[in-house]
Amino acid sequence: MVNRPRTVRDARGAALAAEDRLLYLTRRTGEAVIINNTIEVRVVELRGKAVKLGFTFPPGCSVLREELFAQIRAENEAAARAAEELRERAPGALEPPAR
Numbered sequence: 742m743v744n745r746p747r748t749v750r751d752a753r754g755a756a757l758a759a760e761d762r763l764l765y766l767t768r769r770t771g772e773a774v775i776i777n778n779t780i781e782v783r784v785v786e787l788r789g790k791a792v793k794l795g796f797t798f799p800p801g802c803s804v805l806r807e808e809l810f811a812q813i814r815a816e817n818e819a820a821a822r823a824a825e826e827l828r829e830r831a832p833g834a835l836e837p838p839a840r
Contacts, residue, residue, distance in 0.1 A: 748756050757763070766774055773783035779799050786793035796804055805813070 750756055768774065768784045770784050770787055773781050775781050780802065781795075781797040783795040783797075784792060785795045798804060
C-alpha cells in the first residue's frame with residue numbers, strides 16, 4: 742500500500758500548497774495561543790458557529806480580517822499594474838522632477 746500525502750484544503754475548499762498548511766488547535770473559552778512570544782489570540786466567546794477572538798499584539802502590528810486583507814492586496818496589485826502600464830507607455834512620467 743502506498744501512502745500518498747493527503748491534500749489539505751482551506752475553508753473555501755481550495756487546495757493549499759505545503760507552505761500554506763494550517764496548524765489546527767482546539768481551545769475553549771478563555772484559553773489562548775501565543776505566537777512569536779508577542780501575539781496572544783484568546784477565545785473570548787463561543788456563540789453557535791461564531792467564535793469571538795481577542796488579540797493582544799505589539800504596536801506596529803497589523804491585524805486585518807481575511808476579506809479586508811484580500812481586498813487591499815487586490816487594490817495594491819491593480820495599482821502596481823496600472824503604474825507599470827503607465828511607465829511602459831510614458832517612460833519617465835512617474836519619476837520625480839529633477840532639481
